[in-house]
Amino acid sequence: AHEGRMAAVSQTRFRGLIARLCPLQVRGASLAAGASLATETAAAAAARTTAASVARLCPSRVLGPRPRARGLKREPQSMVRRRGLALLSCWVLGGGGSGAHILSAAASPARAVDLSKACVHFAECPGCSVATQLDQPPVLARARDFFRSECDVADVPSIMGPGTGWRTHAKLAVRGRAGAPLIGLFKARSHEVLQIPQCAVHHPAINSAVAELSALMAEARTSVYDEPSHTGLVRYLQVSVERSSGKVQLALVCNAPPVPAAAAAGSEVAGPVAPRGLLPLLALLAERAALPASVWHSVWVHFNEERRNNIVCYLPAPAGTSRWLLVSGPPAVRERVHKRVFAFPPFIFRQANLDAFEGIAREVAESVTEGSRVTELYAGIGLLGLNCAERVLSVRCSDVNPNLEDAVGAALEHLPPELRARMHFARLDAAEAMGELSGADVLIVDPPRKGLDKALLSALCAARAGGGAAASIEQLCYVSCGYDALERDARALLAAGWRVRSARAHVLVPGANHIETVAIFDRCQTHG
Numbered sequence: 017a018h019e020g021r022m023a024a025v026s027q028t029r030f031r032g033l034i035a036r037l038c039p040l041q042v043r044g045a046s047l048a049a050g051a052s053l054a055t056e057t058a059a060a061a062a063a064r065t066t067a068a069s070v071a072r073l074c075p076s077r078v079l080g081p082r083p084r085a086r087g088l089k090r091e092p093q094s095m096v097r098r099r100g101l102a103l104l105s106c107w108v109l110g111g112g113g114s115g116a117h118i119l120s121a122a123a124s125p126a127r128a129v130d131l132s133k134a135c136v137h138f139a140e141c142p143g144c145s146v147a148t149q150l151d152q153p154p155v156l157a158r159a160r161d162f163f164r165s166e167c168d169v170a171d172v173p174s175i176m177g178p179g180t181g182w183r184t185h186a187k188l189a190v191r192g193r194a195g196a197p198l199i200g201l202f203k204a205r206s207h208e209v210l211q212i213p214q215c216a217v218h219h220p221a222i223n224s225a226v227a228e229l230s231a232l233m234a235e236a237r238t239s240v241y242d243e244p245s246h247t248g249l250v251r252y253l254q255v256s257v258e259r260s261s262g263k264v265q266l267a268l269v270c271n272a273p274p275v276p277a278a279a280a281a282g283s284e285v286a287g288p289v290a291p292r293g294l295l296p297l298l299a300l301l302a303e304r305a306a307l308p309a310s311v312w313h314s315v316w317v318h319f320n321e322e323r324r325n326n327i328v329c330y331l332p333a334p335a336g337t338s339r340w341l342l343v344s345g346p347p348a349v350r351e352r353v354h355k356r357v358f359a360f361p362p363f364i365f366r367q368a369n370l371d372a373f374e375g376i377a378r379e380v381a382e383s384v385t386e387g388s389r390v391t392e393l394y395a396g397i398g399l400l401g402l403n404c405a406e407r408v409l410s411v412r413c414s415d416v417n418p419n420l421e422d423a424v425g426a427a428l429e430h431l432p433p434e435l436r437a438r439m440h441f442a443r444l445d446a447a448e449a450m451g452e453l454s455g456a457d458v459l460i461v462d463p464p465r466k467g468l469d470k471a472l473l474s475a476l477c478a479a480r481a482g483g484g485a486a487a488s489i490e491q492l493c494y495v496s497c498g499y500d501a502l503e504r505d506a507r508a509l510l511a512a513g514w515r516v517r518s519a520r521a522h523v524l525v526p527g528a529n530h531i532e533t534v535a536i537f538d539r540c541q542t543h544g
Contacts, residue, residue, distance in 0.1 A: 177375075276336060
């Protein structure tokens, strides 16, 4: 019976099966026919176990034809042979037992990837600027020089996962005209859309979903946004892959005012409140979502009538209205990040590379002093703080986003009662949350690119004898997505008597000149 079902499912369902079959971390293992790895590792053993499970459960050949919208080209299909296990494309679990990476049978080590050859769009696309040595972006040399010369840190290790297929969350522009939409990225220094249907860094489910959506929009003759006249309907889209299932959460960003909140909260919402020009597309998406092999997890509409360039409008909606409308499917994708399960609706910040971010969550959890009291600012839904729960006495998280309550509640529900009792969440920005520092031993921060708020940095730099808001903080775990700001803040902390225990660079965006730095600071006992 299982073999009969497998013969009818698509690539998306097949990769979900692989994820369920493989409970161990097998990042980077190749399952080519007859492959022999130079060294025996747990990852290699898990890969072979998974391959054997697939061979037992699948028929001799599984071709998963995904139903196609008219005008859509046939996609390359996954093929599995029982004997020999010739895998045209094989999915293996990423970090933490939740995600998936696609690796060709002859996959090269991640750092050996040459994006100028791996991606047909590299020469034109502004999304990637580094083609080779992806784990050594130019900014890393600057970081190593700073930490060695000014912080007495001998080395800043570079940590990177796969160089392709890693992006599970993307925002894309929609332009063109009704019947011929253009979906992709803006070309450099312009608002002209470059289509990237074979993007090598996108999770393959994103490329499949965008191709299908483009065909459906053409069929429905959906109105698209015209920037000069501020007319037209669909202006952007946001797509997020649920790594365990391979399905895609879609948010259509529309040039339309918010809808009544009561209608947006109802279950039968598409007809009465969605923009009229969107209804044919939503009907086609509903048909596709009902198919057994559908790529769609859920469909949302986001209402953003602002003339500004921001993709998602974070301005408060007028009283009694909502900027978000759930049309179909579950309200959130669920992701295990390190030890914790989190719910991500489309209006919650999500890392583009969750697989790699798990390494950061693991590093922070292992760095936090055992038995301490922890405060996390800029916490989002608590990806870092909640993963520390077993090691510490308490965790107080705060963030300014007004839409976090339900997502945080969902994350807390997955905690055992004894750990849940250690957690506390407050909706505060960093300046307002200064009171949360009182009595804490460890502070975790993951600020935006601009770095720490001035008031917070001043409190951390103040003399302890003055009894300020941060006087009890002994350890600072600083996760930085903006290296310039980290270097500036680190110099201020060093001058105030802090020292850097360690620094590591996580390459979350292979192909870009960017690193996420995890710097662990300790307060010198003799200062203040």
